[in-house]
Amino acid sequence: xxxxxxxxxxxxxxxxxxxxxxxxxxxxxxxxxxxxxxxxxxxxxxxxxxxxxxxxxxxxxxxxxxxxxxxxxxxxxxxxxxxxxxxxxxxxxxxxxxxxxxxxxxxxxxxxxxxxxxxxxxxxxxxxxxxxxxxxxxxxxxxxxxxxxxxxxxxxxxxxxxxxxxxxxxxxxxxxxxxxxxxxxxxxxxxxxxxxxxxxxxxxxxxxxxxxxxxxxxxxxxxxxxxxxxxxxxxxxxxxxxxxxxxxxxxxxxxxxxxxxxxxxxxxxxxxxxxxxxxxxxxxxxxxxxxxxxxxxxxxxxxxxxxx
Amino acid sequence: xxxxxxxxxxxxxxxxxxxxxxxxxxxxxxxxxxxxxxxxxxxxxxxxxxxxxxxxxxxxxxxxxxxxxxxxxxxxxxxxxxxxxxxxxxxxxxxxxxxxxxxxxxxxxxxxxxxxxxxxxxxxxxxxxxxxxxxxxxxxxxxxxxxxxxxxxxxxxxxxxxxxxxxxxxxxxxxxxxxxxxxxxxxxxxxxxxxxxxxxxxxxxxxxxxxxxxxxxxxxxxxxxxxxxxxxxxxxxxxxxxxxxxxxxxxxxxxxxxxxxxxxxxxxxxxxxxxxxxxxxxxxxxxxxxxxxxxxxxxxxxxxxxxxxxxxxxxxxxxxxxxxxxxxxxxxxxxxxxxxxxxxxxxxxxxxxxxxxxxxxxxxxxxxxxxxxxxxxxxxxxxxxxxxxxxxxxxxxxxxxxxxxxxxxxxxxxxxxxxxxxxxxxxxxxxxxxxxxxxxxxxxxxxxxxxxxxxxxxxxxxxxxxxxxxxxxxxxxxxxxxxxxxxxxxxxxxxxxxxxxxxxxxxxxxxxxxxxxxxxxxxxxxxxxxxxxxxxxxxxxxxxxxxxxxxxxxxxxxxxx
Numbered sequence: 053x054x055x056x057x058x059x060x061x062x063x064x065x066x067x068x069x070x071x072x073x074x075x076x077x078x079x080x081x082x083x084x085x086x087x088x089x090x091x092x093x094x095x096x097x098x099x100x101x102x103x104x105x106x107x108x109x110x111x112x113x114x115x116x117x118x119x120x121x122x123x124x125x126x127x128x129x130x131x132x133x134x135x136x137x138x139x140x141x142x143x144x145x146x147x148x149x150x151x152x153x154x155x156x157x158x159x160x161x162x163x164x165x166x167x168x169x170x171x172x173x174x175x176x177x178x179x180x181x182x183x184x185x186x187x188x189x190x191x192x193x194x195x196x197x198x199x200x201x202x203x204x205x206x207x208x209x210x211x212x213x214x215x216x217x218x219x220x221x222x223x224x225x226x227x228x229x230x231x232x233x234x235x236x237x238x239x240x241x242x243x244x245x246x247x248x249x250x251x252x253x254x255x256x257x258x259x260x261x262x263x264x265x266x267x268x269x270x271x272x273x274x275x276x277x278x279x280x281x282x283x284x285x286x287x288x289x290x291x292x293x294x295x296x297x298x299x300x301x302x303x304x305x306x307x308x309x310x311x312x313x314x315x316x317x318x319x320x321x322x323x324x325x326x327x328x329x330x331x332x333x334x335x336x337x338x339x340x341x342x343x344x345x346x347x348x349x350x351x352x353x354x355x356x357x358x359x360x
Numbered sequence: 361x362x363x364x365x366x367x368x369x370x371x372x373x374x375x376x377x378x379x380x381x382x383x384x385x386x387x388x389x390x391x392x393x394x395x396x397x398x399x400x401x402x403x404x405x406x407x408x409x410x411x412x413x414x415x416x417x418x419x420x421x422x423x424x425x426x427x428x429x430x431x432x433x434x435x436x437x438x439x440x441x442x443x444x445x446x447x448x449x450x451x452x453x454x455x456x457x458x459x460x461x462x463x464x465x466x467x468x469x470x471x472x473x474x475x476x477x478x479x480x481x482x483x484x485x486x487x488x489x490x491x492x493x494x495x496x497x498x499x500x501x502x503x504x505x506x507x508x509x510x511x512x513x514x515x516x517x518x519x520x521x522x523x524x525x526x527x528x529x530x531x532x533x534x535x536x537x538x539x540x541x542x543x544x545x546x547x548x549x550x551x552x553x554x555x556x557x558x559x560x561x562x563x564x565x566x567x568x569x570x571x572x573x574x575x576x577x578x579x580x581x582x583x584x585x586x587x588x589x590x591x592x593x594x595x596x597x598x599x600x601x602x603x604x605x606x607x608x609x610x611x612x613x614x615x616x617x618x619x620x621x622x623x624x625x626x627x628x629x630x631x632x633x634x635x636x637x638x639x640x641x642x643x644x645x646x647x648x649x650x651x652x653x654x655x656x657x658x659x660x661x662x663x664x665x666x667x668x669x670x671x672x673x674x675x676x677x678x679x680x681x682x683x684x685x686x687x688x689x690x691x692x693x694x695x696x697x698x699x700x701x702x703x704x705x706x707x708x709x710x711x712x713x714x715x716x717x718x719x720x721x722x723x724x725x726x727x728x729x730x731x732x733x734x735x736x737x738x739x740x741x742x743x744x745x746x747x748x749x750x751x752x753x754x755x756x757x758x759x760x761x762x763x764x765x766x767x768x769x770x771x772x773x774x775x776x777x778x779x780x781x782x783x784x785x786x787x788x789x790x791x792x793x794x795x796x797x798x799x800x801x802x803x804x805x806x807x808x809x810x811x812x813x814x815x816x817x818x819x820x821x822x823x824x825x826x827x828x829x830x831x832x833x834x835x836x837x838x839x840x841x842x843x844x845x846x847x848x849x850x851x852x853x854x855x856x857x858x859x860x861x862x863x864x865x866x867x868x869x870x871x872x873x874x875x876x877x878x879x880x881x882x883x884x885x886x887x888x889x890x891x892x893x894x895x896x897x898x899x900x901x902x903x904x905x906x907x908x909x910x911x912x913x914x915x916x917x918x919x920x921x
Contacts, residue, residue, distance in 0.1 A: 088805035090412060091421045091498055093820060094833070094841050095808050099513070101520040103496030135412050136580070137596050145597065201628070209636045216632035217624075220598040305626035308633075310598050314625045318410075321766050321799050 060344050064337070071336045072125075072329065076118050079325040086110075086134065086323035104134070108326065121329060133319070133326040142315065143330065149222045150311035153303075154296040156224065156231035157238075162289060165239045166282070169246025173281075174273065176251055184247070188240035200233045200306040217308035230307045234300055238292055245288055249281035256280075279353045286353065290346030294339035398640070398899040398918045402617030406911055407630040407642035409623050410597050414580025417566035418490030418499040423821075423910075428621050429563055431602055431913045432585040434610065436464060436483075437561035441915065444669070444721055444825035444907040446558045449610070450478065450567075450586070452543075454560070459552035459862050466543040471607045472569045473590045480545035484537045486568035488512065492532045499564035501840065505556065507536030507548045552860040554867035555828045558723070562823050588614045588914055598623055615902070615917035635659070637897040641911055645893040647768060650708045659895045666892040668909035669719040669822035671830075672711070674761060674776070674815050675884040679845045682756050683814050689748035689755065690882040691733050693792075693815075695741035696783035699734070702775045703888050711888040717830055717878055719889050721907050724827025724868040729875045734886055738783035745784055755790040760814030764803040765796030769817060776887075807843050818843060818884060825907055827871045831855060835878060846883035 087101045105111045109120060124130060130139035172184035191199075207229060208216030218226045253259060254277065262276045301313035312331055319327035350357045398404055411425030417433050420426055436451040448454065452465045470478035489495055491503040493513040503509050512534055516526040536548040549556065559565065567586065572579045583591050588610060589602040600621040604614035622639065624630040627646035633639035635658050649655040656663050674693075678684045685693075699713035715734040718725045732740070748755075761777055763769040773794035780792045795814065797803040806812050820841075822829050833839050836855055837847040851874055858870030878884075894911075896903045904915035 083802050083805070085805045086801055088801050088808060090801075093804075093818065094421070095804075096421075096498060097493075097496075097500050098516045098520050099493040099500065099526060100496045100498050102516060102526065105520060135410070136414065136577075142596060145595075204629075204632055209632055212636065215638055216636050217629050217638070220595065306629055308624050308626065308629040310623075315597065318625070321801075323799065323801055 057344070057348065060347070064340050067340060068333065068336060072121070072333050073118060075329055075332045076121060076325070077114065079323070079328055080114050080117075082323055086325075090134075108134070125330070125333070130330055131326060134322065134324045139326055139330060142327070143334075146310060146312050146315050147334075149227075149309060150297050150300065150313070152222065152224060153227050153231055153234065153300060153309065153311060154293055156227055157235040157296050158289060158293055160231055161235040161239045161242050161292065164235075165242025166246050166285060168243040169285075170250055170273075170278065170281075172243070173247040173250025173254070176254075181247075184243055188243050191236050191240040194236070196233060196237060197302050197306065199236050200230075200303055203229055203233055204306055220310065222309055222311075227309070230303050230309060233306070234296060234303045238288075238296075242285060242288065245285050246281065249284055250277065253277055253281050283350060283353055286346055286349055290342050290349075291339075293342040294335060297338060298335050396899050396919055399920075402918060403620060404616050404618070404640040404900055404916055404918065405620045405622050405638070406640055406916075407624055407634075407644065408600060408621035411600075413498070415583035415585070415591060416497070416568070416572070416576070416580050417563045418486065418497045418502075418568075419580075420563060421498045426563055427910045428600055428602070429566075430587075430910060431589045431619065432583065432587040432591055433563065433566040434470075434587045435561055435563070435566050436466075437557065439561050439825055439907065441904045441906050441912045445723070446561055446824070449561070451560075454557050456556075457862075459554050459556065459860070460549050462547040462549070462556060463540075464545055464547065467609065468543060470586060470609050472571075472584050472586050473605060473607065474569065474571055474584045475607075476569060476571075477542075478567060478569075478586050479542050480539045481542075482567035482569055483565075484539050484545055485570075485573065486566065487537060488533050489568065489573070490564060491534060493526060493529055502559075502562065502564040503534065505549045505551075505553050506534050507550050508534035509536075509550075511535065552862060554859060554861050554864055555824070555826050558824050558826045558828075588612075589619060592618070610914075612914045614914055619913060619916075631655075631895075634895050634897060637899060640897040640900045641894065641903060641916065643892065643894040643905060643909055643911065645895060650710055650893065653708060655893065655895065662896045662898060664892070664894040664896065664903065664905055666894075666905055667712075667719075667721045667907070668890050668892045668905075669721050669825055669907050670890040670909070671714060671717075671719050671820055672772075672887045672890070673717070673818045673820065673884045674887060675818045675844045676815055677810065677812050677844055678847075678883060679810055680813065683759070683812075684844075685755065686748050686751055686753045687881050688744045688751060689753055690885065692741045692744035692748060692784065693780055694730075694733050694882060694885040695735065695737045695744065696780040697776055697885070697887065698736040698779045698783070699888055700736065702772055702779065706772050706775050707888075707891075710891045710893055712891060714886050714889045717835075717875055717884070717886050718827050719822060719830065721889075722822060722825040722827055722830070724871055726872045726875070729872070730879055730882075730886055733879055733882060736779075736783070738785075741783050742785065745788060749789075757790055759790050759792045760795040761792060762795050762797060762803065762806075762812055762814050762816040764798075764800040764817075766799050770794065770796065773817065810845065816843070822908070827868060827875065828858070831871060831874055832859070835883065844883050846881070848877065848881060851877045 087096055087104050090096055109117050133139050168184045172181040175181055204216050207213045214229055259272060259277055262272045297312055300311060301317050304311050304314045315327060316331050409424040412422050413419045413425055415429060417429055420429055434450050436449060437446045438449040440447055450466055450470055452467045454462060454464050456462045466480060472478060487503055490497045491500050491509055491512050500513055511531050512529045514526045514529045518524045538546045540546055569584045571584045581594060585591060588605055588608045590605040592601040592603050594600045601618060603618045627644045628648060630639055630642045631646050631649055634642050645655045676684055676690055703709060703711045703713055715731060716727060716729040761773050763773045777792040777794045807816060820830060832855060833841045835842060835846055835851060837852050854870060854874040858867050858874060861867035861870055892905055892909050894905050899919055900916055901919045902915050902917045904912040906912050
């Protein structure tokens with residue numbers, strides 16, 4: 053398993069190189085001059101445009117710029133963005149918040165989603181099962197911004213239970229409601245996925261054998277049934293971490309959380325590649341590493357899966 | 361760790377449980393009146409956004425940075441919050457006999473926040489620095505009127521795209537600026553400029569202290585200033601804090617101790633905070649709250665309504681044979697737009713239809729310069745269209761109105777297109793459609809390269825409250841924001857006559873005559889003027905909003921008890 057992990061980690065290198073090259077290339081191909089929109093309805097003075105282009109190397113060929121980018125990335129010097137603010141400071145401020153929010157959302161998804169899925173799967177056709185089915189259907193049909201604005205209005209503006217927006221510190225307790233909003237749709241997915249998997253495995257041979265051996269119900273469900281049923285759910289949750297980090301733009305906007313999603317959005321609309329490229333690169337790394345972790349966890353959950 | 365007995369979680373109750381759990385973390389909502397939480401430390405919170413550039417007034421050209429810079433820098437002139445009239449601020453007098461040579465005297469005893477006095481040299485140095493092209497300041501062109509500007513600011517012979525570089529300027533000092541003594545300086549212009557005094561309130565004309573020139577880069581994020589407020593700290597993408605400047609010499613002093621310029625990505629989030637009194641001021645009420653005047657019932661007497669000096673127009677690419685049309689065609693389009701219905705339905709009367717090319721709140725505004733050409737009249741519009749076709753212009757089958765898709769323009773552009781199509785009827789031979797470009801940068805780039813195929817939205821936010829600001833930069837041949845490449849010799853001459861008039865009233869009369877000339881060709885169609893919708897929390901009082909749509913930082917005060 054150790055060798056497998058190392059091999060997978062080494063595979064990261066060409067993938068990161070390839071994706072960063074593609075991201076750089078695509079940012080370059082975007083139509084429009086990033087400095088054309090910075091002076092509003094007036095055109096920017098030529099001297100300003102020339103100086104900015106020179107500072108950010110926009111007057112050099114793409115490959116040279118990519119070389120610069122790699123060098124800077126390796127030395128950890130990300131320079132400044134178009135607003136002349138150090139990129140590393142901005143990343144340093146936004147990443148911890150985003151990671152907190154995403155992990156909290158995944159935790160909520162896992163606890164509520166798996167819990168509800170297991171309960172409804174075990175009592176198939178019962179009251180609880182119907183309740184879960186209906187409430188997940190309800191959650192699935194609500195877009196994130198509806199859930200977000202609704203909870204903000206209800207808990208924040210009307211009931212004063214929470215502040216409508218999150219403070220700059222973005223403590224865990226403040227992030228609970230946004231994380232719940234962020235997790236809402238996927239929580240419903242997780243519950244349904246778990247339920248299907250449980251229902252399917254309940255009828256499988258090894259569960260029948262375990263029951264026949266006279267094992268307690270707790271052991272049958274907790275050890276035999278749950279471990280096998282969680283494999284597809286885990287795959288889903290693993291890929292979720294990355295998309296929860298990059299895809300939190302709407303939730304971050306509603307609750308004014310200063311995380312990665314909003315930063316990326318602002319940078320893309322302003323064509324500020326100094327932010328877009330490092331953030332996208334880091335997101336690629338998050339995707340790759342969380343996928344690796346999921347693959348390794350398969351082996352723990354299902355002994356039949358072995359890694360050489 | 362102990363596993364509790366009732367570990368089952370039902371999804372139905374999870375929501376409530378989460379809400380209660382979050383309660384412990386919040387800093388406590390309002391418990392129903394009582395003490396004013398703002399009174400304890402005198403701090404108010406207002407909506408802000410991340411400035412594109414730092415605290416160097418000559419390098420700012422956007423509202424996020426402009427607003428907070430206006431809090432910390434005083435200029436020679438400031439604009440009256442109620443009337444928009446220019447008034448002396450740091451200047452004791454601004455004298456001229458011919459509008460060409462201006463003698464400016466500063467009030468004595470003005471101080472920078474580092475204790476050094478504000479001198480005439482600070483103004484001259486700052487203006488020279490901004491104008492000097494190797495410093496690459498965004499506001500450099502503002503000094504184009506001053507004698508010797510062409511010696512300090514050289515143009516790139518083939519533009520920024522070409523391989524050639526701009527030659528190094530001969531000198532870094534404009535010959536038209538002369539320090540007479542500590543508190544007096546003289547400005548000589550290339551030609552008379554009637555509105556020069558009014559222009560002096562624009563942020564680019566702010567002075568800079570000696571400390572700036574030692575370290576311009578560091579200064580931008582930690583400035584020494586001369587305004588009613590001084591810089592405290594800037595947490596990027598989250599907040600800027602400014603505090604009342606104890607040494608501020610102005611007659612009206614700040615009424616709060618600190619202002620926190622809190623950055624919001626989303627107007628709805630700011631509004632939610634405002635309604636629940638976590639935010640004390642926002643000048644951007646989101647469309648969702650404007651709908652059906654919901655914001656007025658939400659805010660009651662905390663709602664502020666007004667006007668601001670911004671207008672919306674639609675411009676034609678006159679350089680393009682296909683989409684430029686002819687004057688009659690443009691008149692047909694203008695008369696086919698039902699401005700009143702659109703402003704009523706789409707903007708909930710938050711914008712006001714205009715029949716002139718100038719914002720109603722500025723000096724020199726005259727109603728009706730566009731007259732019936734800017735009034736909805738489908739029958740007349742059809743007549744003009746027939747005339748346009750008779751003169752040999754065939755509009756293309758699909759005529760786009762372009763806009764940038766990254767802000768809220770889709771609704772009104774589509775409504776305008778529909779209005780035109782309905783008014784001109786199905787036999788018009790063409791249909792108008794709204795088309796978006798993804799970003800403002802791409803949109804402006806296409807326009808300034810003169811490659812746009814169709815009408816396009818143009819908005820103009822005044823730099824200073826004067827009719828001149830709505831004409832010279834937009835319709836003079838070769839002007840910086842003349843996006844449609846409109847050119848009219850008679851208009852140019854009239855504008856020149858107005859610019860060089862020595863009598864201000866005479867100048868305004870000439871500008872008005874020039875504006876009236878626009879009705880012949882209609883190079884741009886006036887649509888509406890922006891209203892102002894702002895709101896405050898229940899903790900503050902006396903709040904006023906400037907004609908620029910910004911908070912007047914001296915007006916805001918914390919309510920007693």
